[in-house]
Amino acid sequence: MVVAPKHILTPRPPMSLSIPDGMSRVEFFNSPANLKNLAEENGLFRTPEDLLMYRKLIGHSAEFDTSVILDTSRKILDPLGRPVRRDQMKRQQKKVFEQMTQILCGYMLDTYPDPEKHLILCGEASLDATWPLTKPGVPSIRMIHNHFMVFPYAQLKKAEAADPSDPNLTDSGHNSLFLRHLREVYHEFLEVLDLQILEYLPAEESALSLTGYPQGLPSWYVKKGREELTNRYFWYEYEQILRGFLDFYRTFFDLVSTGEAKVPSNANFSAQVDNVLLSSNKFQNVARDLRERVIQDPAFANEIRWRPAYKQIMYRDDKGRLVVTISQNSVGNAITELLGIVVSRVEDPEAYAKIEPALVGRLLEARERLIAANIGEPISAPCWPKGEYIPCREISAANR
Known part of the structure; x- marks a missing residue:
């Protein structure tokens, strides 16, 4: 077996909101209007501390992929004024953040028990609030966030080798x-x-x-x-x-x-x-x-x-x-690349429609554990209005 970083393709549907002329993608993604739309269309669970679990429509993994963010967009309209690192959280926010992390990691470990079949990871890619929104590599959503992902090793083994000099693998050399x-x-x-x-x-x-x-x-x-x-x-x-x-x-x-x-x-x-x-x-x-x-x-x-x-x-x-493990974060590249996995998110509505029911089903299963912990409330979204997946692509699409 050749040891090398891997490059995989992950399908995604089209975005439901259009980016206004004159705005960059990241400027738009961090607007209060887009973040409100994200919570309404892809939100899964919210706590009183405004920790939001949501479905990542433009995600990294087709197997399991969700994030928890401290959604301060309704209270702090200035994107550069929002907390962006865990050490900036209040004590109660951090306590619940850790509890949600433990619960979601537990779900992944229970659902994917074999370390030879699935790679499990969770973690944060956090930055400095002074980074301009238009800088290359700035994360799409500039908030404290924790990713939860699973990759089948069968998929990774079949994937093409990634270029070791890819800026995302080298953090642009930093x-x-x-x-x-x-x-x-x-x-x-x-x-x-x-x-x-x-x-x-x-x-x-x-x-x-x-x-x-x-x-x-x-x-x-x-x-x-x-x-x-x-x-x-x-x-x-x-x-x-x-x-x-x-x-x-x-x-x-x-x-x-x-x-x-x-x-x-x-x-x-x-x-x-x-x-x-x-x-x-x-x-x-x-x-x-x-x-x-x-x-x-x-x-x-x-x-x-x-x-x-x-x-x-x-x-x-x-x-x-x-x-x-921990690393500096110079260009905001994804945490998957710390493990040698470069992901290209490709707009492919048909391919996404095939994986969406099972993917959403697993996210809803994980959400049940948060509901049982009594730390917040489930969110009813167009694709899961009553806690079960229904096709909704014509009214709900990616907004991240």
Whole structure:
């Protein structure tokens, strides 16, 4: 078997709303009108905290594909003013967000129990609120969101190999900054997190045998497996990984920006920042080299993401382990590409009509678990007005 990233095609129906002249796709997708339409036509479940589970009509997987977003579009009309990272959520929002994640992951693990047959993943692709809407690669919906996807390995094995230089696989080259130039200090900084439920996993052991991805990312596995997903301390440790990443990102880019080696005022692990990062000659030299390039090259400087952006995912590898990894997010590429899966969403109404009943049926099954948990209310949409799928393509189409 040739180990290589894969490129798959996923059908989608046409959009139901047209993009007005003069608007970019992302500007339109983030408009309150479009997000209202998304909830009405594709919404599955909403909590009092405005966490919205919805069907991704322009999705990545034809097997199982849904997202949960913190839908602040009705309260915050400015797209650049909405929360975009998990660390910006309120305590109750985060608590319910974690509960929904645990429930939906549990559904996927129960429905697809064989790690040799299905790849399961969930995770966030979060960004910095200052990213312009028109920047290449900015996510279609600029909100805190968690993806839940399943891919059959039979499909991935038959898929064509993806181009390893695809910008979505390389994060337009930005991922090489941490992994190629700062890999040792990056891993050293994150390795010393005080974790009990998660255990550090060498990068070479975290890669999927089919794709060879993730490549070089710091990773951890859940020692006792899925039973820990109901343990609130697991989510605390999951959060600690994010906090460590944010410290690394802020310290590095503050040094690039100012040239001053100092611990950020909002650091979570101040001693670790000082002892591991700022005492590293390699860390400081790379930051200062990058600073000089920013000064000299305006096009390069325009691509720098000065505020933290990340992709944090949990996936089941082919050994059956639940693995957590985190990466910087420079161009907003999808979390599937962290695992070496490049997805092209192709408008094909006939192909989508064939997969839609089973796909929606599984989403409604998963929704039943959220209803049983009594954390919100189901949404009646045109394709499932009474909790069961009915054909509705003439009145409900993609709006993401």
